[in-house]
Amino acid sequence: MLVTAVMVAGFVAFTLAESANTDEAAAPDVGRELPPGYRDWRLISVAHEAGNLNDLRAILGNDVAIKAYREGKLPFPDGAIIARLAWSYVPSEENNKVFGRPQSFVAGDPTNVQFMVKNSKKYASTGGWGFAQFDNGKPAQNVVQNACFACHEPAKARDFVFTRYAP
Amino acid sequence: MLVTAVMVAGFVAFTLAESANTDEAAAPDVGRELPPGYRDWRLISVAHEAGNLNDLRAILGNDVAIKAYREGKLPFPDGAIIARLAWSYVPSEENNKVFGRPQSFVAGDPTNVQFMVKNSKKYASTGGWGFAQFDNGKPAQNVVQNACFACHEPAKARDFVFTRYAP
Numbered sequence: 001m002l003v004t005a006v007m008v009a010g011f012v013a014f015t016l017a018e019s020a021n022t023d024e025a026a027a028p029d030v031g032r033e034l035p036p037g038y039r040d041w042r043l044i045s046v047a048h049e050a051g052n053l054n055d056l057r058a059i060l061g062n063d064v065a066i067k068a069y070r071e072g073k074l075p076f077p078d079g080a081i082i083a084r085l086a087w088s089y090v091p092s093e094e095n096n097k098v099f100g101r102p103q104s105f106v107a108g109d110p111t112n113v114q115f116m117v118k119n120s121k122k123y124a125s126t127g128g129w130g131f132a133q134f135d136n137g138k139p140a141q142n143v144v145q146n147a148c149f150a151c152h153e154p155a156k157a158r159d160f161v162f163t164r165y166a167p
Numbered sequence: 168m169l170v171t172a173v174m175v176a177g178f179v180a181f182t183l184a185e186s187a188n189t190d191e192a193a194a195p196d197v198g199r200e201l202p203p204g205y206r207d208w209r210l211i212s213v214a215h216e217a218g219n220l221n222d223l224r225a226i227l228g229n230d231v232a233i234k235a236y237r238e239g240k241l242p243f244p245d246g247a248i249i250a251r252l253a254w255s256y257v258p259s260e261e262n263n264k265v266f267g268r269p270q271s272f273v274a275g276d277p278t279n280v281q282f283m284v285k286n287s288k289k290y291a292s293t294g295g296w297g298f299a300q301f302d303n304g305k306p307a308q309n310v311v312q313n314a315c316f317a318c319h320e321p322a323k324a325r326d327f328v329f330t331r332y333a334p
Binding site: 039040042046048050051056058085087089094097099102104106110163164 | 209215224225227256261269274277318322329330333334
């Protein structure tokens with residue numbers, strides 16, 4: 001089944017893909033539109049992935065997610081959304097000059113943005129989480145809900161979320 | 168002159184040090200208290216400093232700073248505050264297992280938090296910026312306004328701010 005993503009100008013609304021037919025199993029429930037205002041969400045933590053990813057990343061949370069993190073509440077309640085933004089990992093010659101040696105790496109171009117959306121009923125088969133990825137603001141075609149979940153399974157004790165809150 | 172920092176419970180107010188005597192030159196105008204709610208500010212960018220610092224960092228901005236960044240407005244208007252949070256750079260064995268190789272670095276314990284506060288009159292001699300650092304929530308004793316500014320001078324063309332906004 002081909003799911004056509006309707007991108008509303010300005011990313012007005014965030015809805016997870018609702019299958020219009022009965023072929024639910026074949027239609028991965030990934031996000032069709034970026035959650036409005038996600039770039040304004042509060043910071044959970046930061047990270048660096050080397051290797052092929054070679055990025056710097058920020059993990060942000062909507063109000064529901066941040067509240068749960070700060071209260072140490074597990075599992076995350078329905079409505080929690082966690083966003084992972086990433087940018088290419090770029091040495092900063094400008095900063096290195098100031099520090100007097102090559103040590104500084106900054107965020108370059110954005111790579112992609114990923115989301116985990118909690119809806120315990122809708123995504124019951126994947127720990128209550130829906131997974132989505134956006135490349136240049138558009139839903140990635142190659143991300144499969146079950147594949148995302150498979151990698152997150154080892155973090156089951158923390159409701160399938162790897163990132164810890166950075167105080 | 169000994170400046171005694173009065174830490175109000177919960178960091179109620181953020182005031183820059185107002186010298187109570189005439190010895191202004193000897194009393195660096197650094198922050199006495201953490202700006203309330205700075206951990207909730209919006210993200211400007213992320214970075215990694217290797218070397219002795221060996222940290223992962225997030226740069227956040229208050230509303231005035233974020234607005235100026237997004238509008239590309241220079242110099243930053245009075246009232247802008249930029250926060251640099253940093254955490255130790257820690258390999259994540261947990262994440263590495265999932266990725267199948269050692270590539271993942273996450274935020275460990277916090278190191279310190281630094282602020283740049285724009286007040287073009289008060290800090291006229293340092294590009295309009297006041298500089299502050301807090302270790303474990305308390306004002307650092309070893310940070311000198313002029314020393315901070317000296318390192319920031321090469322970024323004069325961007326109003327002495329190195330960090331660029333990460334889209």
